[in-house]
Structure formats: structure tokens, C-alpha cells
Amino acid sequence: MNEFELIARLTKSLPTNEAVVTGAGDDCAVLDLGVPDKLILFKTDAVVEGVHFTRETPPEKIGRKALARCLSDIAAMAGTPVAALVTIGLPKDFDAGFVAKIYDGLKGVAEQYGVAIVGGETTTNPERILISIALLGTVPRGRLVLRSGAKAGDAIFVTGELGGSLAGRHLDFEPRLAEARWLAEHFTIHAMMDLSDGLAGDLRHIVHASKVGAVLLKTALPVARAAKLRARAGADAKPATLAALTDGEDFELLFTVAGQDAVKLLDGWKKKFPEVKLSCIGKIVAGEGIELRDKSGSQKLNAHGYVHFA
Amino acid sequence: MNEFELIARLTKSLPTNEAVVTGAGDDCAVLDLGVPDKLILFKTDAVVEGVHFTRETPPEKIGRKALARCLSDIAAMAGTPVAALVTIGLPKDFDAGFVAKIYDGLKGVAEQYGVAIVGGETTTNPERILISIALLGTVPRGRLVLRSGAKAGDAIFVTGELGGSLAGRHLDFEPRLAEARWLAEHFTIHAMMDLSDGLAGDLRHIVHASKVGAVLLKTALPVARAAKLRARAGADAKPATLAALTDGEDFELLFTVAGQDAVKLLDGWKKKFPEVKLSCIGKIVAGEGIELRDKSGSQKLNAHGYVHFA
Numbered sequence A, B: 001m002n003e004f005e006l007i008a009r010l011t012k013s014l015p016t017n018e019a020v021v022t023g024a025g026d027d028c029a030v031l032d033l034g035v036p037d038k039l040i041l042f043k044t045d046a047v048v049e050g051v052h053f054t055r056e057t058p059p060e061k062i063g064r065k066a067l068a069r070c071l072s073d074i075a076a077m078a079g080t081p082v083a084a085l086v087t088i089g090l091p092k093d094f095d096a097g098f099v100a101k102i103y104d105g106l107k108g109v110a111e112q113y114g115v116a117i118v119g120g121e122t123t124t125n126p127e128r129i130l131i132s133i134a135l136l137g138t139v140p141r142g143r144l145v146l147r148s149g150a151k152a153g154d155a156i157f158v159t160g161e162l163g164g165s166l167a168g169r170h171l172d173f174e175p176r177l178a179e180a181r182w183l184a185e186h187f188t189i190h191a192m193m194d195l196s197d198g199l200a201g202d203l204r205h206i207v208h209a210s211k212v213g214a215v216l217l218k219t220a221l222p223v224a225r226a227a228k229l230r231a232r233a234g235a236d237a238k239p240a241t242l243a244a245l246t247d248g249e250d251f252e253l254l255f256t257v258a259g260q261d262a263v264k265l266l267d268g269w270k271k272k273f274p275e276v277k278l279s280c281i282g283k284i285v286a287g288e289g290i291e292l293r294d295k296s297g298s299q300k301l302n303a304h305g306y307v308h309f310a
Helices: A003-010 A057-078 A098-111 A177-186 A199-210 A225-231 A239-244 A259-272 B004-008 B059-076 B096-112 B176-187 B199-209 B224-231 B238-248 B259-272
Strands: A020-022 A030-031 A040-050 A080-090 A114-125 A130-140 A154-160 A189-194 A214-215 A253-258 A278-285 A290-294 A297-300 B020-022 B029-031 B038-048 B080-090 B116-124 B130-140 B155-157 B189-194 B213-217 B253-258 B278-285 B290-294 B297-300
Touching: A003 B096, A003 B116, A020 B116, A030 B080, A030 B116, A040 A057, A040 B080, A040 B116, A040 B130, A057 A080, A057 A098, A057 A130, A057 A177, A057 A189, A057 B130, A080 A098, A080 A177, A080 B029, A080 B038, A080 B130, A098 A114, A098 A278, A114 B004, A114 B029, A114 B038, A130 B038, A130 B080, A130 B130, A154 A259, A177 A189, A177 A253, A177 A259, A189 A199, A199 A214, A199 A239, A199 A253, A199 A278, A199 A290, A225 A239, A239 B189, A253 A259, A259 A278, A297 B224, A297 B290, B038 B059, B059 B080, B059 B096, B059 B130, B059 B176, B059 B189, B080 B096, B080 B176, B096 B116, B176 B189, B176 B253, B176 B259, B199 B213, B199 B238, B199 B253, B199 B278, B199 B290, B224 B238, B253 B259
Parallel strands: A080 A114, A214 A290, B080 B116, B213 B290
Antiparallel strands: A020 A030, A030 A040, A040 A130, A080 A130, A154 A253, A154 A278, A189 A253, A214 A278, A290 A297, B020 B029, B029 B038, B038 B130, B080 B130, B155 B253, B155 B278, B189 B253, B213 B278, B290 B297
């Protein structure tokens, strides 16, 4: 049983109650706790030594990444983060200075985005450092964007550039909070999520949740320089397009809007966020699955997000 | 640097904002998100294999305990739990059946107390299972009880019996949610917390936060049968009173009320909760520190919660 199968089994028939608007399966859980004009967003995310960072990673960047990942999930719902709890699992022989610097990184990104750190705990995790963040946010009622609203005819957009994130950007990315709020304020965004597993895998979540299919244009994919550099690095290098589709840890926004809004949105974006790339990479279609098209034809992306290149 | 020193260092000058009512240092963080009649409670708590449970612990009880610990913290604020996120760190070779049973335990206690499980994640923690729960709750404005409100002259109460919890009760305890809400509804509770580290250590949090001292009456301490049995078990056994003061994992309520309310509260409690013991164990005094009194005199409890028995 792999991780996805286990999650499917565990999240079947979870207890619910009248406060739940959206439970497991979107970027954040959404709750209605009776705030007149807002819904509550609730998210947890963990990073583990040896999996998401190493002892060689600058500790401030570990802390920064731990919280920024969660902030990116709040962005994916067009929300505003409010307060975080920090759980740190530590070996017995932890280096207090290293842990304090992790916290400095956490505090820095929290201050940058107006998030309060309201506590948490330290616990023992003998073999490695583990940091789990719990984050609360809010979103105005009527502005919430889920993964499930994509419609045939929608244009598919992605912010920034994709692929090669592990060369550095995964530690330094800025969560697209302001961008997502601006989008939800000025346009009817049908579906949105943040890219963490890679475009090919993540877009599958949108098409599954929305019961539609998608066509991507290979030449329209914004391939990051880091992915291109690595593609030239040697015989075992990953093709740059494949990297953009599957590397993951991009923490960019993926969203869809009605085709008729696409040009207006692109124009408005260029004025508002001139330094952040926005690319229209394809369209939502009736049916299911994801096709990747170029001038030589069309290929299916398979269930694990990998395209079979000819 | 030990855990307490590290926490003191990490929690100094944490980022805050206008939503924060109470940050780090109480049983839960308290937020004002604009619900007209309620405040929001926010808590995380983790259990780790080899520390809080073993592979021999029945997995349903591991899941039950993981969530019940957090519920006990919501009880400590006189709140009502609403929704939980579950983070599970798993070794690569995890036993899917074992993990599913942990989840069954989680779901069972969630259903029992009306809590929705709204998602979470699985992540890799190669050497051992780690479960971190993030929990949201609410408390009516004006009913919130903190640790910091104890006043000289208050009577100190504790629910249930203390000590020897590791013999079994730590896996089976019922969080005192209904009891705490009843207390806050019918009486002016000055300070309250749940007992997790042991009475001697936990009461120190109340007297520190409230800038008062306390006197405990040794004969009034409700020593659990499990602690008494273990005290008789052999030469290396812990005296039963010391066990009641320091074993921890009791998950009972510790609270203070004005001395003049004490008799009325005890009478009301006996009618409302005839099956749950409630003991008046001492009083809050001006000054600082905690004294333990019996007919032979008085002893100080030291900073680590251990009393030096003669």
C-alpha cells in the first residue's frame, strides 16, 4: 500500500459536523465558525530532516520553508494567514543554536506575512528533526476558491516558472498570497491550488475534483532556468519539460478561469504584478485525463504524473 | 540546555497580531477571529513511538490517546472542540493495518466528542511513528478560563485521582470537557489547566502565571489505586503521594475558585457528576512557591516538581 492508497483508506468516512465546509482533499480544510463575513482555513504541514532538508541546510531556511509551505496552501484558497503553532521533534542531543536559528527563520517569514506564532511544543524524535506547522487563516465568504470548480472551456494559468526547484528555490520561494487574493477579488477564479508535487500530478487533482479533462501546450510551459541548466548537465539529466511537469516543490499557483476572462486577466496581472510571470498553459476540456500537445502531436500524462516521451 | 530552557528561548518575542488574545504559555492559544459570541481555541500535541507509546500498545488506543490529549487541553480552557487535522509520520515499512487501527481510535474518540477530522497528511519519519494533532475549538466570550487568574484565598480543586496513570489510564482517560464547561457556566473559575506533567509541576504553572503561592494538604490528595498498588510493589517503588504529585499523564482538571464558592461548588458537582471524584486539595496564598503540609509540618516542592521527603 503506497501513501496515496493509505490516505484514501484513512480519509474514508471521517467524522464530520456542521462546522465543516470542506474537509480532507483540498489545499486547506474550510470551516464555518460563525464569523459573519469570513470562513476559517485550517492546514498542517510537516518537514522532516533527511526528507525535506538536511543538517547542511541553513537552519533559518529550514524554518522559513516549514511555514512558507503552509502559507502557500492558504494562498491556494485565496485566503489570509492569521496564526501558527509550531511543533518541533528533536533528538536528545539537539544543537540549541541550530534550533534557535530554525525559529529565527520561522519568525522572519511569519513577520513578513503578518502571521502570529501562538505556541506549539517541542517533543522527542530521537533520530531526526521534524517540524510540523499548524496554520489558521481566513477567507472572505464568496471569495473561497476550491479545486473542484474547473469547467470545460476554462483557460489554465500558472504563476512563475516550473522545475528545478531543489537547486535552491524550494528554500526561498515567496508564497503567492497577495497574488491569489487579487485574483479572487477581481476575477471569478473557478479552481485553484498550489503546486507542490509538480504540475502533472497536481493538475490531476483539479481535473479529478472538477470531473473534467485538460490539454496542456508544451511550448507554453514556463520552464525554469534551473531545470534547463540541469537538462544540459549530463547524460542522466532529466529533460527540462519533464522537470517542469514533475519536479515538484514549485509553490506556484495553478488556476483556471473562463476562457473569455483570460486576456483581461493577463493584462491586469501584468500591470499589478509586473515582476511575476503568468502563463496560460492550456485549457480545461470535457472528459478526463491530461493531454500534452506540441506540433508533433499529443501525449497522455499517466497516473503518476510522468509523460512517456517518444 | 533542557526542554524548558529551550522553549523559554524560542518563545521570546514571537510575532503577534491583533487576532491574538492569548499566545504561547496556556493550555491552548486563544484567538479572536470575529465570531460575535465566541473566541477560537487552537492547540497542537504530538505522541511519538518509544516515548508516548510502543509497537505493543493497541493501535486504537494510540489514536485515541493522541486526540484525547488535545481534547483535554480544550477542556482546560472550558471550551468545545470542533475540528482536528492529523499528521502521521511513518517509517517506509509501515504496517497499513496498524495505521488504519490508529485512525479507528482517532475516529472513535472524535465521534464521541463531536469533533470533525478535516484532513492532515502522512509524511516520512523513517525510524518511528509520530502522530501530531492540531485541534480547533471555541469558547463563549466571558467563559474562557486561563492559568493566570488564581487569587490568594482561592480553594484549589482537582478532578479524579492522581498517579500511576501509566498502568493503563493514560490510554483510556476521558477528557473532562463536559465537567469544565459546567464549571465555567455555573461558577467564576479563576484559573484552570489540565494535569499532564503531574500536579507538582503543573500547579507551578498556575502559581507562576498568577503570581501567587499555594499550600497543598497531603492528606487531601486523591491518590489513585494504581499509584498505591505500585508503592507496595517493591523496594524501588515510588511512594504513593510522590506518584500522585509527579507521575503525570493524569489528564484531570486542576482549578481554583474563591474560597467562599468552594462548598457550593462541591455540592453542585456531586449532584451533576456523581461518578467523578472532586477534591479540594489546598488553597492559593500570597507569595510564591508551593508548600505541602501534613500533621508533621510543611515541605517545599522544588522547581522540578519533586518533593524532598524526609
